[in-house]
Amino acid sequence: MLRVAVVGSGPSGVYAAQTLVQQREVPGVRVDVLDRLPAPYGLVRYGVAPDHEKIKSLQGSLRTVLEDERIRFLGNVEVGGEALPTDRLLELYHAVVYCVGAARDRMLGIPGEELTGVHSATAFVSWYSGHPDAAAEAFDLPGVDAAVVVGAGNVAVDVTRILARGAAELAPTDMPQPALGALAESGVRAVSMVARRGPSQGRFTTKELRELGTLPEVDIRADPAELALDPVYADPVAAAALPAVARRNLEVLRGWAQADPGGQPRHIALRFYLRPVEILGGPDGRVTGMRFERTAPDGRGGVTGTGGYEDIAAQLVLRSVGYQGVPLAGLPFDPAKGTVPHAAGRVLRAGRASVGEYVAGWIKRGPTGVIGTNRPCAKETVSALLQDAGTLVRRDLPGDPLDSLRAAGLRPVRWPGWLAIEAAEADLGRSLGRRSVKIPDWPGLLDAAGSGPA
Numbered sequence: 001m002l003r004v005a006v007v008g009s010g011p012s013g014v015y016a017a018q019t020l021v022q023q024r025e026v027p028g029v030r031v032d033v034l035d036r037l038p039a040p041y042g043l044v045r046y047g048v049a050p051d052h053e054k055i056k057s058l059q060g061s062l063r064t065v066l067e068d069e070r071i072r073f074l075g076n077v078e079v080g081g082e083a084l085p086t087d088r089l090l091e092l093y094h095a096v097v098y099c100v101g102a103a104r105d106r107m108l109g110i111p112g113e114e115l116t117g118v119h120s121a122t123a124f125v126s127w128y129s130g131h132p133d134a135a136a137e138a139f140d141l142p143g144v145d146a147a148v149v150v151g152a153g154n155v156a157v158d159v160t161r162i163l164a165r166g167a168a169e170l171a172p173t174d175m176p177q178p179a180l181g182a183l184a185e186s187g188v189r190a191v192s193m194v195a196r197r198g199p200s201q202g203r204f205t206t207k208e209l210r211e212l213g214t215l216p217e218v219d220i221r222a223d224p225a226e227l228a229l230d231p232v233y234a235d236p237v238a239a240a241a242l243p244a245v246a247r248r249n250l251e252v253l254r255g256w257a258q259a260d261p262g263g264q265p266r267h268i269a270l271r272f273y274l275r276p277v278e279i280l281g282g283p284d285g286r287v288t289g290m291r292f293e294r295t296a297p298d299g300r301g302g303v304t305g306t307g308g309y310e311d312i313a314a315q316l317v318l319r320s321v322g323y324q325g326v327p328l329a330g331l332p333f334d335p336a337k338g339t340v341p342h343a344a345g346r347v348l349r350a351g352r353a354s355v356g357e358y359v360a361g362w363i364k365r366g367p368t369g370v371i372g373t374n375r376p377c378a379k380e381t382v383s384a385l386l387q388d389a390g391t392l393v394r395r396d397l398p399g400d401p402l403d404s405l406r407a408a409g410l411r412p413v414r415w416p417g418w419l420a421i422e423a424a425e426a427d428l429g430r431s432l433g434r435r436s437v438k439i440p441d442w443p444g445l446l447d448a449a450g451s452g453p454a
């Protein structure tokens, strides 16, 4: 019997586990899906915005996979630490597939990033998603009148939307109560989403962009003069040659630029061709605004500074300029790419495939694509693993890995423990007059997991 550990229970880990048990080339595969968190689903639980219920509901199909009798979920198991180094894990299983994601944000690298009120979008997302590592984060929203979000991708759009949305609309989601309370008391009236480059170069998808214009009590502003700086904006021939998503984005922005301001209490401004130069602060160390340099297209797809500057007042700055992987102790890492070096999913050590070690998902290919992109990515990796299975399976294993994990002092949360967390979250929601509400801290999650059936 081939025994495989999948590290990470986000989409790539779950798709890898599913492919492993559903294939017919190598019969009798057993998979343990390990995650450092007591809760499964990775960024589908802790990244996808709470008001995107349809995408959130993908958890249902991931759940069906994890309930397969050939798969065991072992939460609260961190790989790469003292208790479970990577080489020990490989002794316990014939093969290990690392699917640990790439959830560290990038810095802007400008003065003022240390000021109070400057955060990464990652931290903000983790906080409103109830990630237990973010329980101590403090977002002082009541004092915030204006916010700046730096970035032009879907995560920037997500945080802009959550800031501008009224709390009443977020109440039906599973957002933790402290985050919902802080957003309810928030004074945010203006959110500027600022991009260094032009509107045709935004990385957001049209559906997400368009949604910004549908929020109740929120005006959306796009400056026609700023949009017109983009060479393709006024050139129908050049616009026709753009990828469909960029073309549709331009159409949406054009519509907003031509619309009358609606006099709503809150507004979102979509800004382009502004390069972050400095975050401005007051004597109390709190952010007061952000200085940008006006940029212009350089004719080669990039931008160049013009020497003109603009300050935007803000008491909250969120940067959303991309994700990158973090090295996992014991695994090779390419710092330039932020990924683990691999060939078709086989981990490369000093350029050679390491026996029994594989990688899938964001840590394999970088933080790109949608949830579904992780499925073919995981399949490629599993097919490499299955090609190697004949050799891998010959090695004798020390017995049930669960015993070894417990002997190492780990306290895995098994599937019934996760079901107990779900039940506790449903109870919490009922007690607050809401639907299921996330437990946002480690003690709460582990307590709830412990109260489940053994």
Ligand SMILES: Cc1cc2nc3c(=O)[nH]c(=O)nc-3n(C[C@H](O)[C@H](O)[C@H](O)COP(=O)(O)OP(=O)(O)OC[C@H]3O[C@@H](n4cnc5c(N)ncnc54)[C@H](O)[C@@H]3O)c2cc1C
Pocket: 007, 008, 009, 010, 011, 012, 013, 034, 035, 036, 037, 040, 041, 042, 043, 044, 047, 048, 049, 052, 055, 077, 078, 079, 080, 099, 100, 101, 102, 103, 125, 155, 158, 323, 328, 360, 361, 362, 363, 368, 369, 370, 371, 372, 374
């Ligand atoms: C804020 C945000 C919003 C998004 N919204 C959408 C969306 O609406 N639609 C869409 O299609 N895509 C969305 N995405 C992209 C999508 O979430 C990713 O494509 C997907 O989650 C990547 O899957 P993954 O399995 O590689 O990583 P992840 O989902 O990050 O899963 C990695 C898992 O590994 C675990 N782990 C990490 N280190 C260890 C360790 N040392 N030991 C054990 N476990 C470990 C983590 O706890 C986590 O559970 C979003 C991404 C972000 C960041």
